[in-house]
Amino acid sequence: MKHEYKKVEYKNIPLFKDVTEEEWNDWKWQLRHAIRDIPTLEKVIELNHEEKENLSKTLEKFKMAITPYYAALMDKERKDCPVRMLAVPSLDELFVSPTDLDDPLHEDVDSPAPGLTHRYPDRALLLVTPECSMYCRHCTRRRLVGEEANENMGKNKLELAFDYIRKTPEIRDVVVSGGDPLILSDDKLDYILSELRKIDHVEIIRIGSRMPVVLPQRITDEFCEMVKKHHPVFINTHFNHPKEVTAEAKIACEKLANAGVNLGNQAVLLKGVNDCPNIMKSLMHELLRIRVRPYYIYQCDLSEGISHFRTKVSKGIEIIENLRGHTSGLAVPTFVVDAPGGGGKIPVMPNYLISQNKKRVILRNYESVVAAYDQPHYVEDHDTETCEYCQNERLRAKDGVAKLLSNGEISILPENLRRKDRTKK
Secondary structure, eight states, rough: OOOOOOOHHHHHGGTTTTOHHHHOOOHHHHHTBBBOOOOHHHHOOOHHHHHHHHHHHTTTSSOOOOHHHHHHHOSSTTTTTTTHHHHSOOOOGGGGOOTTTTSSSOOTTTTTTEEEOOOOOTEEEEESSSOSOEEEEEEEOTTTTTTTOHHHHHHHHHHHHHHHHHTTTTOOOOOOOOOOOGEEEEEEEOOOOOETTTTTTOEEEEEEEOOOOOOOOOOHHHHHHOOOOOOOEEEEEEEOGGOOOOHHHHOOOOOOHHHOEEEEEEEOTTTTTTTTHHHHHHHHHHHHHHHHHEEEEEEOOOTTTTTGGGOHHHHHHHHHHHHHHTTTTTGEEEEEEETTTTTTEEEOOOOOOOEEOOOOEEEETTTTOOOEEEEOSOOOOOTTTTTTTOOOTTTOOOOOOHHHHHHOOOOOOOTTTTHHHHHHH
């Protein structure tokens, strides 16, 4: 049976009834007409007096921006509409949990140049703009997003970041993010991608963008032609609910895929939005239909003002338990906790390994079938001395457990280990 995708209906919304199709499909028109205040918002959804008062209080601290396209996806009456929850500010955002952090991922701390984070050995994160087409209510970078961008300062900062990348040959993978990089012009993006492509040791460029979800009109033929010049380019987008997968989103993702872009999705586990195994399964199936590979499900970060979206980590494990084996492996992303303090993405999965000894490994599957896998009696160790890949300095592990496994060191000691002080005394 053919799967049908619905186009977003906007003519039935009073605010947009006189908008032409040409205007609606112009991404720059969408940006200029983003909903930023209460009087405009109440022309799209119903708001009672209390809701307007609460919105007013929240907007004193946090900005609102909703693209007309995404606003048209919202249920006019239902306050628990997942699209509405992701777009409309809530009074809950003013509650600061004791566990909330301004920069939970230590992106600012691990920054050797403005806008650049270098935490993992061979990857760097490049933040090219603080602006977005829409301000998602669960944003982990709300400390930055929404600031006015200065184009000249932006270019100066970019040059400093490019210079650091040039001087750091272990960086082979650069993630271009923001804000949303696709809010920039094609020319500006072409400049950024061109500068990165001039650096010999940069093998992969990734772009993180929610535009295919909240403003699919941004994915123009001209943009796709520009991106083709810089392959391999990967784009990770950010669908959180099946309702976001529309006919327009499908067209945008297929354009990117046809232009040779590898597409992945990074969903965030959000209470009241997608904290249900069946919602997540439906989302993963919808993504594969539009040629987007499920990549990550993130545990909601500890950013200030979004604690009302957080679930227990056990909910993410439950979701993976309901995916692995119950649907195609292509539809099973990795559930990760982006650890506070710069710990990075830590995969958290159900326990499929029950026990082991030198002869056997005991495993269980998704049906709770318990099986034994016999270990080989004799395995000749890999000869690292003669292996050309093991002798390649760029490939060898420099940190963590992988480093212990690959050389003669026997331990990793924390810097603040108390017994070190006792030994000195």
